[in-house]
Structure formats: C-alpha cells, structure tokens
Amino acid sequence: MSLTVLAIDDSRTIREMLRKALTDAGFVVHTAEDGVDGVERLASISADVVITDINMPRMDGFGVIETIRRGTESPAIPILVLTTESAADLKDRARRSGATGWIVKPFDDAKLIAAIRRIAAV
C-alpha cells in the first residue's frame, strides 16, 4: 500500500510543489494550510508521515509537533519539518519539540522522498 503523507504549509506554492513531488513518487498526499488545520486533518485521516512548515498563522510548526506528540491519536508518527536554509537553531528546536527529521527549503524532490522513506515505518 502506498504511504499517506500529510503536508502542512501556509504557502500555496509550497503545498502544490509538495503535492506534485509526492504524488509523482506514488504517495497519497493530503494538505493543510496551517497548524490548526493540519492537526484537525490528521485526526480524520490515517497518515504515515507528516511534513510541516514552521512559520504559519494560527499554529506554527512547533505547535503542530508538540500537539501531535502530546496527543493520543498518533504520538509517534514520523514528522518532517521543512526549514529554511539559515535555521541551525530551528533544527535544534524542532528536534526538542519532537521532530523526526527536517528538510531544507527549497527542497530537492529526491532527497525529500528519500527522507520520507527513511523515516516511514513500512
């Protein structure tokens, strides 16, 4: 069965790019446009991996990770963070929040897919 990925990003452009790259790779892709939307969406689908942006309105990426990790639904789901290039401290903070891994924007399709395969439990 193909992997289901939930991609959370407030930028329509990035959402579309993720959707294209991941659909082409054979994943089932759901998207959400901010943290609140993403956490709600996760409750209604059974995703294998979550990809989240950090800077978003309503709830940011750290909020997403912490909410999921403290929740009861799928606290150990792999979560990839999309960070910008200059974000060494963000990586640390993401890791402390409970992120499984990170991908640097602009992302390389092959690397992103490899990273998802790496962390997804099959």
Added chain:
Amino acid sequence: MTKIDDIRDTFFQECDDLLEALNDGLGQLGDSADDAAFDDQTVNAVFRAVHSIKGGAAAFALDSLVKFSHHFESVLDLMRSGKVQPSTDLLKTCQKAADHLTDLVASARSGNDQTSLYDQDLAAKLLAFGNSDSGEAAPPEQDFGFVPMIIPISLDFYTPTDTSTFIIKFVATYQLFANGNDPVHLFRELAELGEYSVSTDTSELPDFDDLKWDDIHIKWEIRLTTAHDLSDISDVFEFVDGLCALSILPLEDEIAAESPQLTEIAQQTTALMEPDAPTPADEDQKLQRATTEKISASPKASVRVDLDLVDKLINIVGELVINQAVLTQCIDDAGLPESSQTRASLNEFKSLARDIQENMMAIRAQSVKPLFQRMARIAREASDIAGKSVRFETLGETTEVDRTVIERLVDPLTHIIRNSVDHGVEDPARRREAGKPETGCITLSAAHRSGRVLIEVSDDGAGINRPKVLEIAISKGLISADAVLSDSEIDQLLFLPGFSTAKVVTNLSGRGVGMDVVRSAIQKLGGRVNISSQPGKGTTIAFSLPLTLAVLDGMVVNVAGQTMVVPITAIIETLRPKAEDIHLIGAEGYVVSIRNKLIPIIDLGQAFGHRKQVGRLSEMVLLLVESDRKQPWALAVDGIYDQRQVVIKSLENNYGHVPGVAAATILGDGKIALIIDPEEATERSRPQGQMRQLQGLEEV
C-alpha cells in the same frame, strides 16, 4: 502547460495575495507606530508574507528575489523579536522594501532578469538596520551538550574506489523513539550502503520485573563494509544526531585506537538525556507560545479559475441574453397568451439567465484594494520627489468592480494622483502661510452609487487657480478672449486636449499626458469624469464608472422613431408631464415643474438631430435622470417600449467616441440600438450654454 508552469503561476498569484497582506500590515503598523501597543500579530503576518515569498522564490531559483526578501525578512524578524524598535524611519524603509519587492516579483513574473533591477542601496539600508545591534541579534550557536564522536579520517588513507570497513556503535535514547525515529530504519539504510552485519548487546537488559518501559538497555554494534565514505554514513544518522550515542570508526582505527567502549557510550547517552531533556514547564511554555497566536476565522474556500475561461463564459452569457431577446420576440410575434405555459417557462428562463449573468459578473468583480495600495505607493513616491509631505488615505477599499475596469483605472488614477501631489497640494511653507497643517492629505475613495462605481480623488490643496486656467486657455486659443464661463466650465477646460497649466514640465505629472487623456480613458470604460474645486480648500476629481462592461439593464425607448436604450440605473423616475407643468424659459429652454422643483428638459430626438424643433412635450414621456452634478435632468422620449437586459457592444473601435452615446446593442429583432449616456446627452444639448462651445472646440 506543464505542472511546473502551473505551480509557477500559483506562486505568482500567491505573491499577489502576500504582497497585499504585506502592504496591509505595513499600513497598519504605520498607523500604530507611535502607539505603545505595537501589534505583534501584524508584525508576524508581515514577516510571514515576506518569508513565504522568499520560500517560493527559492523553489524557482529567482535569486535576486530570494536575496532581497532575505534581507527584508531579517529586519522584520528582528522587529518581530523586539530586537529592533520600529521607528518611523524603519517603517518607511520597510514600505520602500515592499515596493521594491513588488517590482522584483513583477519582473520575475514577466520572465525578466531581476539582477539589474535589484536595489543595492535599499538592501544595504535594510542590512544596516539589522546590524545596528547585531551583537544581540546573532546569539552564539547553542551548544547542544553532545559532541558527536566522529573521528575524521585523512584522505591519503582513504580512496573512494576502495571499500573499507567501519565499526559503528550505537545506543538510542528514549527521545529518539519519541520523535518518531526507529533504529530499524537506520540499520536498513546502512544495509543499503554495503555489506553489513549487526550484533546486539543485551547484557544490560534487566529482569523482566525490573524493566521500565522507557529505559533503554540495548546497544548495537554494526560492521559495515562499503565503498561510501564517512560522511555518507554520518548522513544516515543526521536526524538522530543528539538523540543517540554514536561512534563511527574505520576498522583499522577501531583496532588501533583507544576507542570508547559501548558502556562509556551508554553513560554518555544518559548524560545526554539529562541536561537537555525539556522540563514539563518549558514544554508548556513552548506549546503556549506556539498556539496562542490569535485563532482567526478560516478563510472561505475558493478556487482559482483561468481568466480567459471566465471571459469566455461572460461572452456566452452575453449571447444567451441576445438569444433570450430573440426568443421573446418570436413568442410575442406568435401571439401566445400571457397565461400560456410557454410564456411562464420563458419568464423562468429569463430569471435564470439573469442569475447566471449576475453571478458571472460577481466572479469577475474584484475589490479595489490592490489598486488602492498601488496608488498609495504612487502618492508616496510622488511626494518624495516633490519634497512635499502628503498623507494618503483610502476609503471603501472593499468596493468590488469589474477587473477590466480596475486594470484600466491604473493609468488615469496614477496621473490624477501625481497631479494632486504636484499641482494640488502646496509645499509646506505655503501651507503654513495659509494656516493649514504642513502635511497635505489626498483621499482616494470608492463607493457604489446608483448602479455605478464612484471613484474620487480629493486633495486639500490650493484648488484650481481659475484666473490662471482662463488666461492659459485664452492664450492658447482654446476659447475666445471674451468668453464668459462659469466656475465649473472653467474647471472643465482642464480636459481640453493640449492644456497644461504646469509652468515647468516636472518629473512627476508633466509627461505630455494631459487630463484629456484621462478623460478619454475613462470614457472608453463607459465612465465619466467630473472635477470640482474650491479655491484654497482643494480639488476633487470623480470618476463614475459602470459596474460591468458586458450587460446592462436598459429601458428601450422610442426617440423620434428611432429605438434607443437608456441605462435603467441612471433613471430616477419616469412620468408623463401635464401641459401646465411645462414652462418655457428663454428661447428654447423647457423646464418641467415636479413637486415644486424646476427640472430642465432635454428632448433626445432634438438632441440627437432627429428633429429640428423640440417635440410636443406634453405628449411625450419624461425620464428623470441623475447627473453627476447632482442636479436631475428630464430626458423627453416619444414612448417606452420595454425594459430588458441588453448586451453592450462598443462602438468606439469603429466609430470613435460619439458624445451622448455610450455603446450599442443588438435587440431581439436583430436591429441595432444605441445606448445613451444620459449625462453626456444632457451636456450635448444644454441649450445656449457655453458647454456647446467647449464641445465644439474639443471636437476640432
């Protein structure tokens, strides 16, 4: 179109929204700059807008755009974290940066290279804001409390073509699992790199009864023979860096070196977990920080549609309206009774067609906000160049207008606003003398009024210098020296071709484009321009525009045997006058007395030259129309046929502008009828007035 081009389009569409949000936010910040409560929420939104533009631009390798938005974002980030105080100067620079960002996006969108456009000075200025207290701005890299035990190997020892063997020792922490990682995945990936074997050390596993679920007791040792180098192996552990104890050593070193034993590693693992494990209090705080951003209502769901498709649909709806008229005509001709099923169905069809049409129009409608933001920028730039202090205010930003109308308003509005800054608002010294505040004010407003859109630009400047205007008009031979003009007629002189009051051609408005060009641009849209001015108090220029360019509700009337259409939106009331209410003033100036008010009458048949004399008014129908000068006029017609939707077909491409005629339409019987512009029709026939003289001059 490929998928990537689609996404590129999405990016630029998103940029439009983001730039709008950016300008909005900066506007709000500008308003609240002096307040103690500087809105964090807004700063965040502004930051996010620039950040998202940068993110998307990076995906499309738009380097200048990335570079500039990066500088911009850095300053906003410092503002966001309170490290830089939002001074007026800073906000002004941000506004300029937003303008420049808009330019860069526009340039990237049209596929141009942005390198030449890139504003080094502005970027440097942004950088300077960032650097002013860079000491605090760049905190030293945080020590994560764990030094990865990777021993670098020299290149002379290692050649990539050879395979070498590495010993990898690995102990996971609880956090590694909690973060959704799993050693199994790491091992699988290692296995892909070469020949691999793993041994598990379970010696420290306690008795089952003593086992705690979140304690880690298992250690792994992996022997990997691979053609890959050390960094490839380290990459496998990238995500778990800091969440495990790890040593990777070439086999030779492993044997030779005093390498750390697994027990030591395990000890370090415990040490690693202690200082950095976030305390519950920390976590709470973080969670709160992350989630307390005000939760705003979700935006309405929407889809993006290709504009060509919308236009195609609008055209089809136009054809549908014509077809409906033809059908109605056929049914009328067939003499079916009003009560027949066919007629009932036709009426339903009409109402559905109207619904479709109205909704199509709503799809094409756009708020004037982006246009207004653009004008705010024009005003800023113009006042900078002119060295004047001008406050720019907008009203009715949410007013929706057909997008073509909005697009075509850009040039005329730009011209008017530059004019207002350049000629309208006085310089600070003169304003002081006149007892006005030094900062002038230009207001741009939009509102719906009686089925049209009214857009006004007002300034609180010196007003039109009428003696000067008159003098110039006479010296240029535009009017005769002995002409007696009313104030408003003098103001209208500004619209004559070739009229320019500027003594010196300035950088701003004097670009050889006159108010006549503004007027013809507005007329092409089926709109009208009106100017009014009070000496010493200011000038207002108003555009009155149709809501849509495709269809209008018209009253089909008989004008001396000709079928014509008058837009219903212009008509206040219709009446058949009593003979005793009609009075003659002067030679042929008829007026009608309605509720004790005298209203001038214009016989459309005479005005359009279909008859020499005014018709028998007491046998005609009067249409009371509202004029932009707020004085009603009565248009006399020979009879009313019908009231219906008509499709607007422009005449101007083929015939040029005919005063008093807005456009034409096709009726149900296939005949062409002219659509009247009531305002112009009244001007056209104002008896004995000076306007006729002006009109004549204009047409030369």
